[in-house]
Amino acid sequence: MGPARWLALGSLLALSAPLEGRLVNLEDPGFGECDQFFYAGTPPAGLAAEGHVKICQRSEGTEHFATLYSTRDRIPVYSAFRAPRPLPAGAEQRWLVEPQIDDPNSDLQEVMNEADAITTVSSLGSKQALSTDYLDSDYQRGQLYPFSLGSGFHTVMFTLTNSAPMTPTFQERWYMNLNSLMDQALTPQCGSGDDLYIITGAVPSDSRVKDRVTIPEFVWLAACCAVPGGGWAMGFVKYTRDDDVIEDVMVKELEKLLPFSPQLFQNNCGEAEQDTEKMKKILEMVNQVQDEERLVRSKENSGPLSGTRSKRSALLPPDAPEERSSFWGRLIGFIATPFIKLFQLICYLVVGILKSIVCLLWCVTKQVVNGIESCLYRLGSAAVSYFLAIGEELASIPWKVLKVIVKIIRALLRILCCLLKVVCRILGIPVRVLVDVATFPVYTMSAIPVVCKDIAVGLGGTISLLFDTAFGTVGGLFQVAFSVCQRIGYKVAFDSSGEL
Numbered sequence: 001m002g003p004a005r006w007l008a009l010g011s012l013l014a015l016s017a018p019l020e021g022r023l024v025n026l027e028d029p030g031f032g033e034c035d036q037f038f039y040a041g042t043p044p045a046g047l048a049a050e051g052h053v054k055i056c057q058r059s060e061g062t063e064h065f066a067t068l069y070s071t072r073d074r075i076p077v078y079s080a081f082r083a084p085r086p087l088p089a090g091a092e093q094r095w096l097v098e099p100q101i102d103d104p105n106s107d108l109q110e111v112m113n114e115a116d117a118i119t120t121v122s123s124l125g126s127k128q129a130l131s132t133d134y135l136d137s138d139y140q141r142g143q144l145y146p147f148s149l150g151s152g153f154h155t156v157m158f159t160l161t162n163s164a165p166m167t168p169t170f171q172e173r174w175y176m177n178l179n180s181l182m183d184q185a186l187t188p189q190c191g192s193g194d195d196l197y198i199i200t201g202a203v204p205s206d207s208r209v210k211d212r213v214t215i216p217e218f219v220w221l222a223a224c225c226a227v228p229g230g231g232w233a234m235g236f237v238k239y240t241r242d243d244d245v246i247e248d249v250m251v252k253e254l255e256k257l258l259p260f261s262p263q264l265f266q267n268n269c270g271e272a273e274q275d276t277e278k279m280k281k282i283l284e285m286v287n288q289v290q291d292e293e294r295l296v297r298s299k300e301n302s303g304p305l306s307g308t309r310s311k312r313s314a315l316l317p318p319d320a321p322e323e324r325s326s327f328w329g330r331l332i333g334f335i336a337t338p339f340i341k342l343f344q345l346i347c348y349l350v351v352g353i354l355k356s357i358v359c360l361l362w363c364v365t366k367q368v369v370n371g372i373e374s375c376l377y378r379l380g381s382a383a384v385s386y387f388l389a390i391g392e393e394l395a396s397i398p399w400k401v402l403k404v405i406v407k408i409i410r411a412l413l414r415i416l417c418c419l420l421k422v423v424c425r426i427l428g429i430p431v432r433v434l435v436d437v438a439t440f441p442v443y444t445m446s447a448i449p450v451v452c453k454d455i456a457v458g459l460g461g462t463i464s465l466l467f468d469t470a471f472g473t474v475g476g477l478f479q480v481a482f483s484v485c486q487r488i489g490y491k492v493a494f495d496s497s498g499e500l
Helices: 032-037 168-189 251-257 267-273 276-302 306-313 327-427 431-499
Strands: 022-024 052-059 062-070 075-082 140-143 163-166 196-209 213-225 232-239 247-249
Touching: 032 052, 032 062, 032 075, 075 163, 075 213, 140 168, 163 168, 163 213, 168 196, 168 213, 168 232, 168 276, 213 251, 232 251, 232 267, 232 276, 247 251, 251 267
Parallel strands: none
Antiparallel strands: 022 052, 052 062, 062 075, 075 196, 140 163, 196 213, 213 232, 232 247
16 A cells, blocks of 8 residues: 555545545545445545545544545535444543645644644644634534444544534434434334445534634435345434424435535435335334424423433533532532633643744745755756856867868869869860851951952942943933834825825
8 A cells, every 4th residue: 555645635636545534535436445334335426526525534444434524614524434333431532633634745644633733733723623613612523423323432433524513402412313313213224234324414504613613504314225125215404503303304305405416325225126114114213203302302491301411411422521510529610610721721822832933943944945955956057057058069169160161162062063064165165166266367368359359340240230221221212212203204294295
């Protein structure tokens, strides 16, 4: 098993370990080893929420009951147990606290005495109730799983995570109701009681004790008998008003009265196979229990009977005994009470001062250590950064030299490439063109006479052509004129001959 345990509050996680008062991860579906206290091994669905802690209450290596505790209200949401048996009288009170509820980093892995936890647990009472919350108030530590129903005395029953504020009168009647119901109604109708699953819970109100511990609006009990073929399920509600008696309800009706409308028993405790005859017998016994409570209340109003008071005083926890002492005992108690209270006040003040001094020293030491640690961390970070920068520069020198060499080689290769291109272009010119260019002056000089000759011939031919054109034109004109003249002369001659 793992040695560490962590608190399951919101985002905090818890590890499993079989220890007394072991906290269970809220994200886990069950309570670990304490799943045995729930019908079909399944806790109520819909009640676990943020700010709730799952606790498997253990003592002497044995699981006794399971508790879902509210750190916001500082009272249990419910406690679940099985097959209760009456507890012999004479149990010694010993109130315990769970260290890791207030201090998740605490190395204390078991529930411990509240007096011992004051000096060893950091922020004790920040998320759970303490006995001082009930001091000088009208309320007592009322256990959801009463010590009088335990199968044997175990200090784990006196954990403050199993207690809620109750007035002495209400606590007395509630314990009396529980014992009567278990002895007369529930256990007799469930075989030997080994298959009887009990869940007791408290619904918070808007009132608080000393503005810390929430006072329940009402307490409730749900019973599931899982006897094959003869099971049943019943619910009971008792409001904290003094004039109310315990009420019987069906489990589904009880679920509607609770916050978030949860499901207390899987499959409603085998609803299809429940024995209605046994439920009728239970209701008859419940009526008797209610009549007993009304009778007791009427006797209290008219004047309490010593026999009845003695009977009910056996149901109260050790911190609420009935006054049965002699006159001298009462006188001594009356005289000693102020001194006892003063001594308790001095003790609490001394413990508070010591605790404050220890906390102050611890805070100062923690701040100094944190400051030194921060300085060393910054110095180390600066040194590491400096050496890293130098190392980067030294490591970059070969790379930079290599880059320069590569650039020089690239420049030389470009020059060589250009030269090769020039040579290739020069070599690419045709040889005939070079020859023609080289012989151009020679051909030019030798062609001048021929050109002059050609020009002279051309000019002579042009002049000759002009002369021929001129003479031809003139001759043509003369011939035209001669022809015209001939025609005209012939006509004249003809006309003359006619006259003649």
